[in-house]
Structure formats: structure tokens, C-alpha cells
Amino acid sequence: MRIYWKFLLLLVLIGFSFTNKYTTPLYFEIPKNWPKPKYDFKRNPLTEEGFQLGRNLFYDPILSRDNTISCQSCHLQQTGFTHVDHQLSHGIDGKIGNRNSMALINLAWNKDFMWDGGVNNLEMQPINPITNPLEMDETIEHVIAKLQASEKYRILFAKAFGDEKITSQRLLKALAQFTVMLTSSNAKYDKVMRKEESFTTQEQHGYDLFKINCASCHKEPLFSDDRFEKNGLSIDETLNDFGRIKITNKPEDYLRFKTPTLRNIQFTFPYMHDGRFKSLTEVIKHYNSLGHDKNLPKELDKPMNLSNNDRVDLVAFLVTLTDKDFLFNNRFSFPRE
Numbered sequence: 001m002r003i004y005w006k007f008l009l010l011l012v013l014i015g016f017s018f019t020n021k022y023t024t025p026l027y028f029e030i031p032k033n034w035p036k037p038k039y040d041f042k043r044n045p046l047t048e049e050g051f052q053l054g055r056n057l058f059y060d061p062i063l064s065r066d067n068t069i070s071c072q073s074c075h076l077q078q079t080g081f082t083h084v085d086h087q088l089s090h091g092i093d094g095k096i097g098n099r100n101s102m103a104l105i106n107l108a109w110n111k112d113f114m115w116d117g118g119v120n121n122l123e124m125q126p127i128n129p130i131t132n133p134l135e136m137d138e139t140i141e142h143v144i145a146k147l148q149a150s151e152k153y154r155i156l157f158a159k160a161f162g163d164e165k166i167t168s169q170r171l172l173k174a175l176a177q178f179t180v181m182l183t184s185s186n187a188k189y190d191k192v193m194r195k196e197e198s199f200t201t202q203e204q205h206g207y208d209l210f211k212i213n214c215a216s217c218h219k220e221p222l223f224s225d226d227r228f229e230k231n232g233l234s235i236d237e238t239l240n241d242f243g244r245i246k247i248t249n250k251p252e253d254y255l256r257f258k259t260p261t262l263r264n265i266q267f268t269f270p271y272m273h274d275g276r277f278k279s280l281t282e283v284i285k286h287y288n289s290l291g292h293d294k295n296l297p298k299e300l301d302k303p304m305n306l307s308n309n310d311r312v313d314l315v316a317f318l319v320t321l322t323d324k325d326f327l328f329n330n331r332f333s334f335p336r337e
Helices: 048-058 127-131 140-148 151-161 168-179 188-193 201-213 280-288 308-319
Strands: 003-005 028-030
Touching (some): 048 151, 201 308, 280 308
16 A cells, blocks of 8 residues: 655646646655655645656757757766766766765655765756756856747746746756655665565575675665765775865864665666775675774664675675666656657
């Protein structure tokens, strides 16, 4: 059984210029036993027309300075909406960023975004890659001008908002309508939790190990605590990425990074904020090497002491977090109509 949040009544609230009477309301589906989303749907009621506008924008390189880089360039659907062909994100003119792109999965339950939490509103998040000189290197003003000159987008904005007016607010709301719908909740793990399937002996042992060693930060069912943690990695002296301290200026946030979701982790390599690990085995070996370090959170200060077989079983469990319905959902793919 699934729970449905219906936003139909919100669409007729007086003063909401975002929607119009010709739009088709969408229902945001919350899987059973999942927490309440953190995204404020009242401020951005979902419609099919808004979703499709956001989908087109997500895949369109028109958002970049020279029309070569789209959101999808670093966020590929089949790899959990992240990139896998290099450690760090690549942008315009072949420029290389300073972080590995994060997977775009279950964003409705996120309070903060980006590895350092520099953004706390999903609607504001696209401003960073659009204006970053190492990514899209564009201005919002010029993006709006290009969209206003496009007959295609004048039509799409009119369908979503009731008129052809194209503004930065509408642009960002539409992108959020697409990305907030990227829900992954039908992996083998979920089917086991719903008692539709069963773990193998190996997967069950891996799950038991996970609950002991990993679940304190990667909390079920989202497999993230949506917080910022130290993970025992030494600093990359080339990147000199100090983590969340850059945002808060608090000494305790030195080398703290957002806990990423582990959903679809099989396909979201490379791993960590700087993409230094290519495989899950490398990641597990790293955590297995930690312990008795006063600079680490209490969750990591005790050695895991995993055997080779334990590590294999833990990976076997992590693979059960792969949701092929999500990775190959045509609703989220490149719009071909």
C-alpha cells in the first residue's frame, strides 16, 4: 500500500500565480513507512506541464554559455543521475571542476544540497552550476533571454504557467518540479522490506553488517542522514577542499561533507566528494581501515574488522539498492516528443 499526497486543492489557492486552470495536477507518491518529505510543495504545486518543462530544461544545453553543457551532462539517468567517466565534474570548454557530482535521488527528503550544503533550497540549487565558470559559465539573465527567443519554450512556459512570460523564478520552479520527482523506491531492498522478495544468505549477512557498521549515517530507508560528516579521508592537497567549513566558518565543520544516499550506489561511481575511489570494495576497505581516531565521529572510531568475505557480502547487500525501474524510467529520460 502506498500513501498519496494530493495537491489538487492547492492549485486553486488564491494568489498562486504559478499554476493555471488548464494545468494537470501531479501527485507526489510517498512510499509506505517513509518519512514526510522536506520539500515545501505548497510553494511549488506539481503539474504535468511544469514537470515536462523542467524535464526539457534539464536536458537542454541552452542553460550553458555556449550551448554545450546541460544538467544531464553531469547527471546521467542510467547512473543514478550522476557521472561515471571521470573523478570530477567536467564543464564548459573542457574545464574540470573540483568535486564529483552528487546523485540526484530522493531530493524531496533533502534539506541541504551540494557536498558542503551551500544551498538549502532545491529551487535555488541550479543557480550554482549555471553560473559556475567551471560548469555552465552562464548568467541567469542570458539564459532567460535565450529562452524568451525560443518559440518552443514560449509554448512550454505558457502551458505550465498560463502565459508566455519567462522569468528566473519560473525557470527554477520548473527545474525543481522535475528533479523533486526523481524518487527511487523499488530496489530489491524495498521489495524485501515489503515482503515481496527475500534476501539471499549472502545479502542478508551483508545487510546485518550494514546495520552494525554503516546505518548510523546511511539511515534507512533513504540511506542518508542528510547531515555532514567526517569520513576519515585525508585532504587532497591539489584540490584543498575543506568541506562545510567554507560555508559555516565553524572549525568543527572542517572536512565535513554531506552524507550521500547509497541508493543505486552500484552505478554511481566514482565515490566520495573528490571521486577518489572507483569501486565499492575500495570504499569499504577505507572504512575498514579506520578506528581509534579522536578526530572522527564516534560512529567511525571503532574498527569494523571486516574479513574479505564480509566485504564481499556487504557489497552484495549494497547491490540490492539498485532500482532499475528508476534508472530506466522513461518519465525521467530525454524528452523526445
